[in-house]
Amino acid sequence: MKIAIVYDSGYGHTAKQAQAAADGVNRVDGVEAILLPVAENPAPWDLLQECDAIIFGSPTYNGSLSARLKKFMEDATGPVWTSMKWRNKIAAGFTNSGAMHGDKLNSLIGMALFAAQHSMIWVGLDLFASTNPEDMNRIGGWLGAMAQSDNASPDVTPIKSDLETAAHLGQRVAETTKQFIAGKTA
Template sequence: MLISIVYDSGYGRTARQAAAVAEGVRQVPGADVKVIAVADGSIPWDRLEASDAIIFGSPTYNGTLSARLKQFMEETTGPVWRELKWRNKLAAGFTTSGANNGDKLNTLVSMALFAAQHGMIWVGLDLLPGEGDDALNRHGSWIGAMATSLQGEDPETAMVAGDLKTASYLGKRVAELAGRLAGK
């Protein structure tokens, strides 16, 4: 079972969130995870086509996706969208911003719409809102994992523990559902 995480990170914070998502995927027996940073250049289109699920991640800049993740999305038109190569794959998303709100919902909605245009099946969170910095889903998001990162801090200290736990939970949830759909 192949799970790919495609993300962009401007300052390392969303990369840390992507690592937490991957950690969650790895908790599921039989799950193979590949983390793909769009900033690294070449996109492994064959790997994405072979994936059972693709989880998208982006920082929220000015209320929306990063330019690099948006460019990746636009580049899928030729190699993927025209033939609906991602039809019926699971999809999910995560984002971080420097503010508790930061208009992160718009970023996740943009990812969900992109997935819908590819015929993908969106997986949200099945968590009630938690309270406190260590709680799962402390942002009360059902569409995807949200995180707040402290601006000006090192990525290792900028992320709130509950947000990283929520990202890990999302990765595990997607991998478990992919396994169920594959009959495993």
């Protein structure tokens, strides 16, 4: 099984989340994560079609997705959407912003709506929120993994618990995808 992680990262924070999600995917036997930064155009549509799931990632800029991830989404119309090539493919998402909240939910909603328009099946987090900054899901997202960078260097942010949340999401997507595929062949 292959799971693509399609992401944008302006300064390196979201790339760290993408790597953490890939690490989580790779924890599951028989599943391989493929990191695909959208800055490296053109998008590999054939490779994405071969993948069993796609996890989307974007920084939250001004309460929304990055322009490069939006362009990827728009570019998917011809090669993917018009023929529903991603129908019943598993999807999930993660985002990062400088502020604790920073309207990250809006970015995750944008990803989930994109997935819904492609008839994909969205997987959210299964973690309760925590007020302890050392715990996973400290920001309290259900729709996807959220991280905060404090506008600090990607050398120090996102913090460990935010990266562990992204890894948990990656593992959850891998396990859910395996269950889904097993159910389709049973």
